[in-house]
Amino acid sequence: MTPALPANGHKQAQHIDARRRHHILVFVSYITSLVMFFYGVRSLNQDSLLLPLILFATGGCFLLNVLLYHLSQQLNRACIIEALLVGTFVLSLVYQGGHNNTALYWVFPFPAILFGLLGVRHALASNALLLLVLGIMLFTPDLILAEYKEAESSRFLASLVIVIIVCWINDHYRERSHAAMEQLQQSKELQANTDPLTGLANRRFLDSSLIPALEQQSDELLPLAVIMCDLDHFKQLNDQYGHDVGDEVLKAVATVFKQNIRQQDIACRFGGEEFLLILPHTNTTDAHLVAEKIRLQLSKERLNAAAPDYQLTASLGVATCNKTTAFYDAVKMADQQLYQAKHQGRNQVCG
């Protein structure tokens, strides 16, 4: 298996994006309710109570939504409710006309707010819907209380379309550039964690990905078995047939690992001709069986053409780790078992 485990960069990017939406939600909620209450009080001396009612009710809803969000931390739900409130407020304000018929001026910030709260696709759809309903309201004067001049309505709608398109282009390319940067970061991380010769994980992978994963998902990974595997008399192969043949054998060994471990297991090139197999949710007995199977498969590898006199074998040491913090202790133990296997004559499994 090639290194994969947790995508740290992806999680970090998601966290930053959630902070962005959090700040938009909180800012819009408090500032909108403040403005609503201010204009609500100012419009109390009008003949009709409709405007103060719209302003107080919407201000109250914005405030309630943000308070519920602070309690529940349900960002998605709060953003959807906020978007619905924004839509309802815009439509009711345009319907009524607002203070001195200034309702249309207040509509302009809302396309950007919808993009900030909902993400590009949903924001584009809701802005299009808002635009459609506003268009119907403005060009069917009988439907609304307020009176807008035709020239005012058409220019308002034209400039609103421009605002929506600019917001859409901006957010679309912001999302795309973030996705491209994240992909680049992930491929760099993968490259840094991969041994170029065998394509297996390298030692850096253990610290950068496995240890954090062990801390975050210990229930899914523990007990974790480790198998340390070292090829026997590899120096002799190099000396007799050259480094290139040695490299080909290392690649063949990596293939044997990939073919004999599960999807969730990790094969890591630990040193020159030393490999570490990491088997999540595996006890010592099962790990021993896997080690034995791999030992047998390696000894069956035929290198006749490349190295006719060399019989590939390996010595393996097995240990298990039951605690997140004890991973390197288990590696050390597996290494001691490997030393024991070498000492007892090689081509065997200990531990």
Ligand SMILES: Nc1nc2c(ncn2[C@@H]2O[C@H](COP(=O)(O)OP(=O)(O)OP(=O)(O)O)[C@@H](O)[C@H]2O)c(=O)[nH]1
């Ligand atoms: N071809 C090749 N050889 C490597 C690579 N990395 C390490 N080696 C060789 O692996 C050999 C390891 O030799 P030793 O540590 O003496 O071990 P050994 O000959 O396998 O003997 P035992 O482990 O005791 O059975 C050395 O000759 C290293 O040069 C590599 O990337 N490619």
